[in-house]
Amino acid sequence: MNAHPTLPLERPPTARLVPPEAPLSPLRFFRTVLRNPFETWPRAVYRDPVYRSSFLGRPTLYVMDPALVRAVLVDQAESFEKSEVLRRSLSPALGDAILTADGARWRWQRxxxxxxxxxxxxxxxLPAMIAAAERTRDALAAGPPEAETDLAQMMMRTTFDIIVATMLSGDGQIDVARVEQGITDYLESTSWIFAMTLLRAPAWMPYPGRTRSERARGYLRDELLRLVADMRRTGVEGRNDLMSLLVAARDPETGRAMDDRDVADNLLTFVTAGHETTALALAWTLYLLALHPGIEARVVAEIEAVTGGGSVEPGHVEALxxxxxxxxxxxxxxxxxxVIVRAALADVEIGGHRVPRGTPVTVPIYAIHRHARLWDDPDRFDPDRFAPEAAKARDRYAxxxxxxxxxxxxxxxFAMLEAVAVLAVLIRSLHFRLAPGFVPTLKQRITLRPAEGMPMRVARRDG
Ligand code: HEM
Structure with missing residues (x-):
């Protein structure tokens, strides 16, 4: 039912991948992996409970059935480790920290x-999150109304600002633009690493962009190590940030603490895993709201009601x-x-499917989220799917x-609080319109980015 009868029930098409009908030939598969790995997923991945594929004699199992997803990620999690491709892509930059480690090394850090x-x-x-969002709001409000701004870039800046404020109490001498560029340069090489892993090429093999990526990695690791060393010198007294909390953290079972390298690797992990993902969640939300003014109006009405027309305060965020x-x-x-990929540590069976040791098992999150058996009208944007009753009725692993x-x-x-706080601050004061005719292209570089950014025109609501 349309809760706002005066507003049209708009259903404009939103950007999506068009999956190939049938598996790709090895050459097209390889070329597609380099351009955009998830474009290799055939339509069956969006329709069937499981899908098996093979590249150069190397099998992979895709699991979409929620019961199988649960088996791999939860019930039989001990039988799987992080995939070789993830380790080859991320460990050179992130070391053996929480995201990339396995077994005992992962357990104690977690x-x-x-x-x-x-x-x-x-x-x-929350105060640091809201303050960063207000700085972005003010910068956007000060721009000329008809100018196009890349909101994907602006969201990256905002979430980076937040990670610097919450990780380093904002006082670290850090070159924001260089660190951001370093992360982009590093992630840019990951599709080559994926392709090299598929070809079973040795880790030293050169590929385009390798030197730039290694330079970025060296810079990022040195920079974070320097910040940790600086903080050890000045002490953790009176600080409430992720870095001081990591330095003070102890394994509750063994009392073990992190050394400088562990702290630096985990900080870089939080920066890499945390700031870009949250920025993308915000950029895609702004995109969808710009296409759906009726839903945007409901969001604005909720914020008005919760804040009583005043500014967004920390106490409001959880009520939105x-x-x-x-x-x-x-x-x-x-x-x-x-996407999440795991590898079987030994021969295992999941839901009657045999998985030989070493086989990669792919959980194609993007496809599960648009799966024909799990979602009604899957390509339609409808936040009411997450109303409490509707969410409860759904399988958790969909x-x-x-x-x-x-x-x-x-x-x-952390990410959800941050995303709600930033969106609320921005959308209650500003109105976002997509650049005319703009349709984003989906690009996978570990994360799911809009390839050309998110160009938007921003206007003040009161103006
Ligand atoms: C919207 C934002 C975010 C999304 C969509 C997201 C998504 C994910 C996903 C899917 C995983 C699981 C990977 C796997 O099982 O292989 C993961 C793990 C992780 N994320 Fe996030 N993340 C977000 C924000 C953050 C933030 C803000 C931080 C830290 C400040 C963070 C730190 C981590 C870490 C350290 C892990 C590894 C956990 C482990 O293996 O024990 N993420 N994230």
């Missing part, structure tokens, strides 16, 4: 860092239920992390923007 991300702790970061639903639905259509099981995103609550 245990030590978990208390940092508890809700009671992260709500204390529909705003949150809108972000959840945007992450269904455009999951910032569109929706996985943050993964599931023991390796579920440690920053999930």
């Amino acid at each position: 245990r030590a860092a978990a208390p940092i991300f508890r809700n009671e702790r992260i709500v204390s970061f 239920a529909f705003t949150r639903q809108t972000i959840l639905e945007a992450m269904r259509l455009y999951p910032p992390a569109p 929706y996985l923007p943050f993964g599931a099981g023991p390796r579920i995103c440690i920053g999930m609550s």
Whole structure:
């Protein structure tokens, strides 16, 4: 039912991938992997419960059935490790930190860092999140109304600002533009690494962009190590930021603490895993709201009602239920992390499917979120899918923007608080319109980016 009868029930088409009908030939497959890995997924991945494919004699199992997803990520999680492609892509930059480590090395770091991300702790970061969003709002409001601004870039800046404020109390001497560029240069090489892994090429093999990517990696690792060393010198007294919390963190079972390298690698992991993903969730949400003015009006009305027409305060954020639903639905259509891949540690069976040791098992989140058996009219943007009753009626493992099981995103609550706070501050004062005729192209570089950014015209609501 349309809750706002005066507003049209608009259903404009939104950007999506068009999957190939049938599996690609090896050459097209390889070329497509280099351009955009998830474009190789055939239509069956959006329709069937499982799908098996093979490249140069190397089999892969895709699992879309929620029961199988649960088996891989939760019930039989111990039988799987992070995939070789993830380790080859990310470990050179992120070391053996929480995102990339496995087994005992992962377990103790996760245990030590978990208390940092508890809700009671992260709500204390809300003032910094709101302040960063207000700086972005003011910068956007000051621009000429008809100028186009890349909102994807603006959201990256905002979430980076937030990670610097919450990680380093904002006082670290950090070259924001260089660090951001370093992360982009590094991630740019990951599709080559993916292709090299498929070809079983050795890790030293050269590929285009390798030198630039290695330079970026060296810069990022040195920079973070320097910040940790600076902080050890000045001490952690009176600080409430992720870096001091990591330095003070102890494994509750063994009392073990992190050394400088562990702290630096985990900080870079939080920067890489946390700022771009959250920025993309926001950029895609703004895109969808620009296409759906009726839903935008509901978001604005909720913010008005909760804030009583005043500014967004920390105490308001958790009450913005529909705003949150809108972000959840945007992450269904455009999951910032569109795929999870695991590898079987031994021969295992999941739901009657034999998985030989070493076989990669792909959880294609982007396709699960648009799967014909799991979602009604899957390409339609409808935040009411996340109203409490509707969400309860659905299988938990049909929706996985943050993964599931023991390796579920440690920053999930942080990211949701941040995304709701930033969106609320921006959308209550500003109106966003897409550049005329603009349709984003989906590009996978570990994360799901709009290839040409998100050019938008921004106007003040009161103007
Ligand atoms: C909208 C924003 C975010 C999305 C969509 C997202 C998505 C994900 C996903 C899907 C995973 C699971 C990967 C797997 O199972 O292989 C993950 C893990 C992780 N995320 Fe996030 N993330 C977001 C924000 C953040 C933030 C803000 C932080 C930290 C400040 C963060 C830190 C991490 C870490 C450290 C892991 C590894 C956890 C582990 O393996 O134990 N993420 N994230």
